[in-house]
Amino acid sequence: MTRSRRLLVLAVAVLLLGGLAAALVLRSAARAEQTHEGDPTVARGRVLLGQPNRLAFLNGAKGPHRGALVSVPGQTPQAERTASGLTCQRFHASAGTGVCLNSSPGALAQDNKAVIVDSDLRTLHSFPLAGTPSRARVAPSGHFTAWTVFVAGESYGAAFFSTRTTIVDTRTWAVEPDLEKFSIVLDGRPYSSGDVNFWGVTFSKDDDTFYATLGTAGQTYLVKGSISRRSVTTLAQNVECPSLSPDETRIVYKKRVMRGASLWREHVMDLRTLRDQPLAEKRSVDDQALWLDDRTVAYALPAEGAPDTTDLWTVPADGSGAPRLLTPAASSPTRLG
Amino acid sequence: MYLADRSAPAGAKTAPDGGPVRTRTVASTVLALGAVSLITDVSSEMVTAVLPLYLVAGLGLSPLGFGALDGVYNGVSALVQLTGGHLADRVRNHKLIAGIGYGLSALCKPLLLLAHSLGPVGVVLALERTGKGLRTAPRDALISLSTPAELQGRAFGVHRAMDTTGALLGPLAAFFILNMAVGGYDAVFGVSACVAVLGVVVLMLFVPSGAGPGPAAAGAAKPAGAEPAGVNLREAAALLRLPRLRALALCAALLGLTTVSDAFLYLLLQDRTGLPEHWFPLLPLGTAAVFLLLAVPAGALADRIGRRTVFLAGHALLLAGYGLLLWAPHWSALPYLVLVLHGLFYAATDGVLPAAVGATVPAKLRATGLAVVGTSQALARFGCSLAFGAAWTVWGADPALAAAAGLCCCAAVAGFVLRPGPPAPAPDSATDAGTGTGRLPRGTR
Missing domain, CATH: 1.20.5 (Single alpha-helices involved in coiled-coils or other helix-helix interfaces)
Structure with missing residues (x-):
């Protein structure tokens, strides 16, 4: 040629x-x-975190409101969605305080930030994040918020993936940038290691106690922590992304089915006996579940046929019954009011 | 310290007439391969840049286990590199094997759209790495074979600079697309596939196949009997008896054992300097920018003062970087300084090592030789990554100290092992240098 x-x-x-x-x-x-036929309808409106008996989540339906925080009546979650102007990758709210983890494509790299909002979704404070948003929680009192991000290494040669979990006091804006600085008691003995990762915080009503996942040396643990004492203690093994029930007697969490495989089952653990019970959901769930009430938990599963969105499902928290679709094309559920 | 530089600064010494012009020419094959790598890196870095977000936000997956897999892929990719290198020499068609590697990676991009859970995503990424492993050695052999022995360093420098340019442009392209189409991961993967195909097209059109004597005659009938037959495994194994190659492989492996992965370095950097968290994603860009700017000068310097010197100096710079991180003085310029040292390390080693290999291994075993050295380096780095991770777990962040100390010892050992050999040139390399010079189609431009 x-x-x-x-x-x-x-x-x-x-x-x-x-x-x-x-x-x-x-x-x-x-x-x-474009909106997709058959998808839930969404209309722009006002979302207030204090509205009673409503459920909020991030809208996954295609169209102009994709990614927006929306709310629906708690009794009819498949009704028309009211969309706010706030878009997030992860959201959670409690007692009129919300945390929105937002990731937008910047010029050179992903621009990630955590935005704390008031009941009317006005920004109270914004924190830059070190990596891709993963989990977000607000304490029942609204006084604390926590989030986890993935801090990835560079593309090639990174046999390494690290998480960073931050706790913020929303009254004083005091920041605990990295739970890894907390003292650790593992199986009854003080433990220190460079290979420590925390993720998936869930708060108690007492504004001090929290539960979270500790990952170290290839094993995951449920830890109970104290914000004031800056310490955590392990309670059980193979627990990830715990979520504390409203009556604070149980956690729902994801339990890895097989070491090394990315397959998890949802289990509920009684915190007094540490006995655990698998739930009726047989599919692999990779989410920090939410208690809708003391008997039901909700979680996201990848939507069938639509690769880039998830559906919300519920299942009874005692191992009985069967999973039921809560609402399609949605993620990060949170109870309002 | 001239490595195969008996003919060394040829441009300066033997061509007083048109010296500067001549030394400035880079074989068109090198530019073509540089363009292919640039385009392919745009394509693959587009995907890399958005993958974590796609997994978490798009698919609702947790990429925690994904990091561990990444390490395994790199190990596998190193072994595939050995296969690719040997195959290329065996079928005597480097372009074909490189093309298969590039093609396989291109094929993987649209496949990502069909993979909706971590397992299939893992398989697609493994295939992508296999393609990368396959193409590396034949591509470097093509660069090496199209360049005279005394200009190898600069040729690889030019290639690596173009390659890194692509790696910098990839994320820009990806984020541009995501700005245009919100949540448009499918568009990113689709465009990435188009770009990858373009890379393969450029390869097919502008890169002569390795067996041919040059671009101009690539399609011409080969004189019967003049071409040696493809090599077999025994000949490839005999390569390891070349003292110079063995020394290079050993040196690369020893130094590789002390090269902590970039991710660790950036984490240490942020930890030690208290850099704001949101700067973290920008750190690799700093390294890449320095690498990009200095790859060509470092390669040219290696051609002049010796590749071992520059290669060892590169590791000394990395050692200085470790030292700074351990010392952690309160200088505001510290993060920049460490990144500059890290980028310099890449500039002084990444292209310089294959240049040294290229000047050592006979032409017909070039790809195999490059793969042997490349694989030993990659496996050593993989080993270091695991060891460093383990050390970090057991002892905390200070094992960097151990790694740095190890690096120091290994550099000393390597410097000793690779001390300049007796001036008598190995016959293989001498002929090779000759053919190499003849290969450059100077008359055609």
């Missing part, structure tokens, strides 16, 4: 592939604005 012929072929290839790439981007951009 002569040089000019080769350049001609290259030009044609650039045009064809460039056209295809542009078409893909435009189609995706157009689809981002």
Whole structure:
């Protein structure tokens, strides 16, 4: 092939592939604005964290309100969604305080931040994040909030993945940037190691006690911690992303089925006996579940057929019954009021 | 300390007429391969940049286990590299094997759209790494074979600079697309596939196949009998009896054992300097920018003063970086200084090592030789990564001290092992240097 012929072929290839790439981007951009038939309807409105008997979550339905915090009546969660102007990757609220972990594509790298909002979703404080948002929780009193982000290494050669969990006092804005600085008692003995990761905090009503996952040396533990004493103690093994029941007697959590495999089952553990009970959900759940009341938990599962969205499901918290769809195309559920 | 530099500063010494012009030429094959790597890196870094967010926000997965897998892939990729290198020499068609590697990686991008859980995503990424492993050695062999022995360092420098440019542009492209189309991960993967295909097209059009004597004659009939037959495993194994290659592989492995992975370095850097958290994603960009700017000068310097010197100096700079992190003085410039040292380390080692190998191994076993050294380095780094992780677990963040001390010893050992050999040139390398020079199609430009 002569040089000019080769350049001609290259030009044609650039045009064809460039056209295809542009078409893909435009189609995706157009689809981002289009609502999908059969999806729940969404209307712009006002979402207040203090509204009683309502459920809030992040809208996963395609269209202009994708990613927005929406609310629905607690009794009819599949009714029309009221969309706020707040978009998040993770959201949780309690007692009129909300935490929104937001990740937007910056110019050079992902721009991640945690935004603390008041009942009217006005920004009270914003914190830059070190990595991709993962878990977010607000204490029942609204006085504390915690979040976990993934701090990834660079692409190649990173046999390493690290989490960072931060607790913030929303009254004083005092920041505990990294739970890894807390003292650890593991199986009754003081423990220190460089390979310590915390994730999935859940708070008690007493504004001091919290539960979380500790990962170290290839094992995960349920820890009970104290914010004032800056310490944690392990209670049980193979517990991830605990969520404390409203009566504070049990946690629902994900239990790894097999070492090394990314498969988890939802279990409930009685905190007095540490006995655990698998729930009726047989699919692998990778979420920090939410207690809708003392008998029911809700969690997200990848939507079938739609790769980039999740559905919310509920299951009884005592191992009985069967999973039921709460609402499609949604994530990060939270009770309002 | 001239390595295969009996003919060394050829441009300066033997061509007083057109010296500067001549030394400035880089073989068109190198530029073409640089372009292929640039395009391919744009494609793969687009995916890398958005993958964590896609897994967490898009699929609702936790990428915790994914980091462990990543390490395993790198180990596998190193072994695949050995296969790719040997295959390329065996079928005497480096371009074909490199093309298969690039093609396989291109194929993986649209497949990502079909993978909706961590398992399938893991499989697709493993295939992607396999493609990367396959193509590395034949690609470096093509660069090496198209460049005279005394200019190898600069040629690899040019290639690595172009490659890194792609790696810097990839995330920009990805974030641009996500700004245009909110949540448009499918668009990112689709565009990434298009870009990857373009890379393969450029490879097919502008890179001559390795067996041919040069781009101009690539398609011409080969004179019967003039081409040696493809190599077999025994000949490849005999390569390890080349003292210089053995020394290089050993040196690369020893130093690789002390090279802690970038992720650890950045974590230590942030920990020790108290850098604000949101700077974390920008740290690799700092390293890449320095690498990009200095790859060519470092390669050219290696050609002039010796590749071992520069390679060892690169590790000395990394050691200085470790030292600074351990010392942790309260300088505001400390993070920048460490990043500059880290980037310098890459500039002084990443392209310089294959350049040293290229000047050592006979042409017909070039890809195998590059793969042997590349694999020993990659496996050693993988081992270091695991060991460092374990040390971190047991002793806390200070095992960096142990790693740095180890690096110091290994550098000393390597420097000793690779001390300049007797001036008598190995016959293989000498012929090779000759053919290498002849390979550069100077008359065609």
